[in-house]
Every structure is written in C-alpha cells, then in structure tokens.
Amino acid sequence: MSDFLIEHTPSAYRYPLLIKHLLHAPMTQAADQEIVYRDIGRYTYRDLRERIGRLASALTAQGIVRGDVVGVLDWDSHRYLECYFAIPMLGATLQTVNIRLSPEQVLFTLNHARPKLLLVNVEFLPLVEQLRDKLESVEGIILISDDGTFPASVGKTAGRYEELLAKASPDFEFQDFDENTRATMFYTTGTTGVPKGVYFSHRQLVLHTLIDLVGFGSPARQGRFHREDVYMPITPMFHVHGWGLPYAATAAGVKQVYPGRYQPDLLLDLIKTEGVTFSHCVPTILQMLLSAPNSNAVDLSKLKMVIGGSALSKSLAKAAMQRGIDIFAGYGMSESGPILTIAQLREPELTGNPDEEVELRTRTGTPVPLVDLRVVDDAMNDVPHDGKTSGEIVVRAPWLTMGYLGNASASEKLWQGGYLHTGDIGTMTAHGMVQITDRMKDVIKTGGEWISSIELEDILMHMPGLKEAAIIGVADAKWGERPLAILVTASGDAIDKEAVQSHVKGYADKGVISRFAIPDRIKFVDALDKTSVGKIDKKALRAKYGDG
Amino acid sequence: MSDFLIEHTPSAYRYPLLIKHLLHAPMTQAADQEIVYRDIGRYTYRDLRERIGRLASALTAQGIVRGDVVGVLDWDSHRYLECYFAIPMLGATLQTVNIRLSPEQVLFTLNHARPKLLLVNVEFLPLVEQLRDKLESVEGIILISDDGTFPASVGKTAGRYEELLAKASPDFEFQDFDENTRATMFYTTGTTGVPKGVYFSHRQLVLHTLIDLVGFGSPARQGRFHREDVYMPITPMFHVHGWGLPYAATAAGVKQVYPGRYQPDLLLDLIKTEGVTFSHCVPTILQMLLSAPNSNAVDLSKLKMVIGGSALSKSLAKAAMQRGIDIFAGYGMSESGPILTIAQLREPELTGNPDEEVELRTRTGTPVPLVDLRVVDDAMNDVPHDGKTSGEIVVRAPWLTMGYLGNASASEKLWQGGYLHTGDIGTMTAHGMVQITDRMKDVIKTGGEWISSIELEDILMHMPGLKEAAIIGVADAKWGERPLAILVTASGDAIDKEAVQSHVKGYADKGVISRFAIPDRIKFVDALDKTSVGKIDKKALRAKYGDG
8 A cells, every 4th residue: 555655754734625725825925915895895815814713703603613504695795705715614514595596495495405504694684584484404693784784673693794703703723624525505406396406625616716727827818817817706606606716816816806786887887996807797797787877988998707607699799899808708507616618719819800709709618627528429428529519518527516415316317427417518629629509408319319409490590481499309219309390480370391391401401400400390389488588488398299 | 424524426526636637638629739859859749648548558568557666767858748647647656767866876766766667768778787786676677769779788678668659559548546646756865865755646746737837827927837838848857847847738738848958059949949938947057048159049038937946046037137038936845846936026026127127036936826835933933924034934735745755754854843844944025925045954043043154154255354154053052053154264364253253243233134143153264165066065064163
C-alpha cells in the first residue's frame, strides 16, 4: 500500500477542500475591497469575514450543529453571501429556497429538506406564515429586513438577523471536517413530478469555484473574468449557487455588487454607478434590461454577460451586441452544479461582424476543464463529432450531484451507466463545440434514428397554410416510435396530408432532416394546448394523442 | 453519518482527481493544436494522446505495474511531456532525475527512489553507464535519441523509445484508482546533507494545475497566461514539474514548444519562429538569453516571463523590461510543488515608469488561491502584516509534499506545527504582498528579535574601508544568539571596532535595522571562504568561527 499512496508525516496538514479555504487569498490581499448591497450599503471583505464569524456564532447559539439544514429565503444580498460561507463552514447544509415556486412546492421542499432554522426576508414572511403550521422540521425563524422594520403581526421568531449578528462574536473557530460533507442543497422542478433535491459537498463547490475561475478566466479576450472586474449576479442566488460565481468572485477578491430584488432601473443604475463589468442572467432578464425605460441612458459597453438557463436567441444576442455588451452563452443545470460548457470566441473569431459573431456567441459552448462530456446514442456509444449527428449529452465532472435526495430510483436513472444524463440532445463538432438541439423527451427515436421534434416543427411552420405545428412521439410496433404531426391550419380546414409529407420530403432530399422524419401520422386540430406562459403544452398533447 | 456526508447513488461516478482527467478538455477542443520539439519536429495533441497510450502499452509490456517507479533522464522534450502523463496514468511514479547533480548524488537518488526502469537520453548514457554496476533497483534502460543514432558500446538495454512506441498499441485503457496515488517524485538538494525525496499525488498535481491556470490566468493584464498563448518552458522538466506549467499548458490546450537542451541561440530562434509568448526560467537563464550574441535580433516584446528559483534582481528585471519582456517573479520550492506566490501588477500599478514597475515586478508576490501563507515568529504566532516585521514563511496548500521520502525526522521538522516550513524569512504587507528577505539559516535570533544577516552585511558594505563582510550567528548565553561580523578591510589591516559599531548604530538610529543588530563581536580576516561558484561560504565560516 505504501508504494501506491503518498505517505503523510504525522504533522503534515492533509488539506481538505473546504469552502473556508476559499477565503485565504481574498482576506490576505483584498481585505479592503468592497461588497455593495443595492443603493443601501457597502462594506469590505474584512467586514464580510467578520460577519461570517458572527453569523456562525449566532447560528451555533441557535443550536445549529454539524449536519443540520438551514434554509434561506432572501433576494440576492450580502447576507446571502454570508450564508454561502458561514452555514457550510459550520458543517451545516445551506438550503437555498426557491421563492418563485408555488406555496405548495415551497412547502414540499422545506418538509423534504427538513431545515431546523429558516432565515427569512420579511418580504417572504407572508408565504412562510401561510405554511407555518405545516412545516415539520423548522424550529425557528430569523427575520431579515433591509430597512429594519418588521411586520407587527408576526408569530414568535428566533430573532432578527442584524441584531443576532451584532450580539455574536466574530471570532468563531471554524473546524476542519471531511471535504465530502454536504454544503448546499436546493430543488429542481423539471417538467414532471415533484421537486427533486440536489446536493453538493465542500469538495465539489471548491472545485467548481476553481473551474469557474479557469473557464471564465482563460480566454484571450472575449467573455473573460479577471481580478479587476466588478461582479454582479442577476441570476438568483437560490438558483444553483448563482451559477457558482459568488464563490468565484469572492475567491478572486473582486468588487461585488448584490442587487437584491431585480428591478430593471436599479440594476441599470448599479451597473452605471458601481461600474459593473461582469454579470450573468437568463434571456428574460436580459430582455428586461435592454427594454427598460432608462436602458439607453446607461453605457453597457463595459459589460460582459453570460447567458444561461435557456437558449440565447440570436435576435436577443444581437440586440445586446448593439448595446456593446460582450454577450455569450453558458450551459449547465441544477444537477451539474452548474457549469459544463461556455461559448467563448477565440481571437480569430472576433471579426467584429455581428452576423458572424452572433452565430458563435449563441452556441452551447465547449466543455470546461475536467468535464468529460459525451454525446451518445441509446447504447451509450459516442456519436461522430461531426456537428450533425445528435445524441444525448452525458457528463462526468467532479462537481455533479451524486443523486436526488431520498429518491433512489430517480438517482439511478440520472446516473445510468456511470454518466449523468442531462436529458439534453445535441451535437458536437471536431473542435468540441456542443450545440443543444432538443430536450431528450422531445426527440422521436424511430428506426434507429433520432428526429428532433423542434427541427421538424420548424420545417412544418415553413409550409404555407399552416399556422401551428407540434410533434410528439407515438409508440410504433415496427419503428419503436413515429412522429405524430398535430397541425393547425390558417383556414381552420384540414389540408392534403400528402402535401405536408411532400413539404418535409423536400427538406429530407436536401439532407436537412432524416427521411425518417417524414410524418406518416398527421392530425389536424382546431388549436394546440398551451401552458400558462403560452408555450405549447406537449404534456397535454401527449396525454390526448399519445396513444396514436 | 448520512446527514453529514453526501450520498452517492450506486451508479454515480465518484470522480477522482487523476492526471488523465486533465486531458478531456484539450482532446475535445484542441486535438489539432501543435506541440513542437526544437527545430526537429512537431505533432498534434491527437498524436500526444496516441503516444501516451503507446507509451503506457510499452511500459506495461516491460513489466511496469501500479506502484513501480520509472526514472527519466532527458532534456525538455515532447517525450518528457508524454512521460508526465503516461507514467502516472498507469499508477506508476515518475521520477524526474536531476541530471545536473554530481554522479554520486544521481546514484544516491536512483538507489533511494528505486526505479525499476530508466528512460535515458543517450547524452546521459555515459553517466548511467558509469553508475550501472551500483544501481540497485534498475532492471532495464530504454534509450532515447533525437536523431536515431545510438552509441555502439552500450550494454544490454530494454529497447529504444521510438521503436517501442511504434510497436505498442495506442489503445491503452487507463483505469481509475485512488487520487492519493503517488504520481511523481524527485530530489531536492538544499545546502546540507544528502538529497531529500519529495513526492506528489494525482490529486495534488490536478489541483496544482488548476491553481496555475487560476493564478496566471486571473490578472487583468500583466503576467497573464491565456488559452491562445504559445508556451515554452525554460525551467528543466526534471525540476518541480517544470513549475507545473507543462500540465497547465496541456490542460489549456495551448501550443507548446519544448526546447531540449537549453542553447541560447536555439531558444531565441524558437521564441521567434514559433511565436512563444509565455515562458519561465531562473535569473541565470534570463541573463543568458539577454546577452546571447543574436539576442538583439529577436523581438522579445510579446514574451511574458515568470522568474523563480532565486530572487530576481532589479537590474536584470530592468534589462528584460528594456527588451519589452513582461517580466515578473514567482515563488515556490521543490517541497511546495512549487507554486505559492506570484508578483503580478494590478492595472493602476502599470504606470509604464520602469523605476516604479521594477520594484513591483521583483517582489516575491501574493499567495495564489487556497494557499494559507503565514509569516510567523518562533512561537508560530503571526507577525504584523506591516511590510516590515520579519518572520518565517510557513504554508498550507493542497499540493505540498507530505514529507521527505523515508526520512521521518526531516519530514516532521518540515511540517512542525502543522505548517510546511519554507525556511524562508520574509515580510507581508496589509495587502498580502510577501517579500522574502533571508533564508532562515541566515537569520540571527537575538533577544527575541530576528536580525537579517543579509541586511546587516549590506549595511556593513556601505562602510568606507570595508571590502567584504559576512555575518554568522554564534551562541550566546544571555541573548540566545548574537551576530558575529567577519570582515575583510580594503587595506588588509583591522579597523577600529567602535567605528564599525557606530556605523551600524547610525542605521539603527534611523530605524533601518534593530539596535540588537549592532555587532559586539567583530573579527577581521584576510579573506572570506567562498563556494565553487564564488558565493560566500557561510557553512565554512560557521565551521571555523561558529563557536564564537
């Protein structure tokens, strides 16, 4: 054995990858650096470190010990950043509660994660009060308020955040423990079933932090995060650790700006007055920023912006580019912690031609170091890296959730064959550029080929006379599955099926789509079912027409 | 227990930090990228990966199994890079043999590390042949030759590198194993005693690689390594993994240039023709590059250069800056794997004024992320971070040697108190800037204060009439230790001791040095003992005068 593993002299420090160790570099070098909260206040990294100590002392006084879960319901704030560190550094688990879920879902996640204590911004107190009688594990609630006012009609609480911190000692001695200790958890809501809990260890978060710094730090120019950037998240901190960047920004010792609840005018003001240079958000928020009333009054040309969460459309990317934003896509998911790929441009690709660049900036990206990303067929064999052949994206990396909390069957399905199944369908080029084309559930597997329902729908929508088109897969004894085209015509009358087939065949002849995609089953309906946000509701369509 | 540590669903991949995983990103994205060897040849990352497989197959055929040691004696080459990966990826240990040591020391390190197989460049064959009868563990020698010619008078060997690779299969399946498996080892020769073996695990090297990428990648501009750099080491690959940068450069997928034996004209040619932009070396090599006959004919203004190994003098740094080199210092040692600090300048510090910049570029640097660097007194208490108070630099990081191979007492001394003792004396500012002032052994501890012998010598050298000065510590019943000044006068005659004391007192009065530094023991000699390279031989002086 001693010939294989390294020997440790008894006094040697066997350095565990713990979140507390991320603080060495910033506290040594950037203790005077600023952390800003909205237009409300600012303090230094030295204050951050002191308040992490105070929070740990206060939580310990509340009876929090290693292994306990502490839930947080707050907007993006310096307090949330304090929780990102203090709670895991105690050996407890930080549950970042998604306050955008329905009250029933919030209740489910709280009773599933079983937090002992909740830290609640008074803005979410009505929600918590409404659930309070049904909360099975919560023993105390600590209230957070920006302006120091608290609602009068509140039940018994365990105290107020600022008061508890003020009373507590900053000198908390954080112990070492196993780097595989659970540090964080939160819930992913996917499209089906109850929310599923994912969880991450100290080791995973430290490695994710380093890879965020490597991935965003290593391009020559485009989409680059560096030590003198000013960072502001516009992705909620309850959502996959704000993509890990609050940890990375802290480790890098940069100036940070936390915007609280997202208000377009305030976000734009903060970008302007605090000089924000690096941020990230989902397409909807970007759209909101660009179309806000005072948007044009703010110079966005110093801003680098990572877009994730859903696909970055070319039109939105172009609108951002017109404002001078260095925009680019990233890809990941709750289960992956999240970072997997980043779509950064190389120097020769920075032609300045927006039509060329937008194609590259909106790709899914290339895998960051240590990510073993494969595009595989049903038998888990790699598909050719030709930028055309589709397969499921499966991954390994040192920071992926090792399962769903208390859900053995979903966990095993997630990790089937030793790779985490993203459920996304995509292609890869010879140079590692990934492009997601579909969700797994939207792909029709027929005759050994995978047909993109999105692509087929797009082709159908180019047919004159058709108003709406949805494709779902239906079971087929011979082919495994066949596409069913559910169509709405402009006139309301059915049109000739052969005309539809001939239209698709035209694309198949040109090699745009497989011949297997030509639908033999076509159904005309008056209208397609829609979700509450106006998307085509495939779940409803499958329920209605899925038996063929 | 399950509340503390994360749970792993059985199918989940528990990603070990193994060197092979560094290859995912470059092989996916940069398979066509070039690796150049001198003016002799070039191949792609795809070829590198294939040859790593072939080398593993060939070594396995030679009987190398997990836990075996394989020693390499070569100049910096693509082959060495292949060994950096293939040997550890097999689960074996790569011993990087320091071919600059004396034959007796090489023999000691080989019999101490006990390699089963040696890979030997024919240029070092005379050395190996000379030792061959005394090699206790070596069962075979594989010969390496740049031009395919091999000496005729050679004993039996296990084959030739290129022939073995040509015969071997590229499809070697690298297994997973414990990330704490020993990956590399080499010997440090310090100033006293026999060479001491240090060793590093896969986990340590993967983390060191990420930190190299973070540390060199995160500055806004100065001293920055990025994905489109062209990398060439000019620090021997047998020396502390070429400072880890061959691993980092490979993980980043950049173009790499390996210069073989260092010949100034060829190095300059490679910088020019291959477009090298990032390199690192010791001051002596930099001096050699700047003063080479064809040096001025080569544009060095695109070159970023890290200097380590010994202090970067201001005059040398300035000479490099005059040539347009972006020069800066780094700090580490064999025991630390090596990276600890980097002296990069922030944007406001890049004034363009060489007199200002040179002060900053030659500092020891600030600690890279995860490095817990302390400057401590004898009782392991932190000294004030005032940029003035000296103490020993002690460190923790996840990539430090966990001891000296088979040397329990030296291992424990190295890690006394749970921190690795660098043996370096330095200061730290409030902003984490470290400056090394002395080696521990050159510091005089007197009356609870630490006196820098280098500083005191410097002060003495400013006294008219003195030609040479050396300070050693001698035991003192009252003060613990006192400085003994050993002086050589210009005239050869002794001068008044009180004049010497008064000279030093002048500096103490100004606060430049402690009053404890005023020497009460002064000895005039005809000449100071010197080492073979012309440095003052303190060891010899201590032997002669150390008893006071």
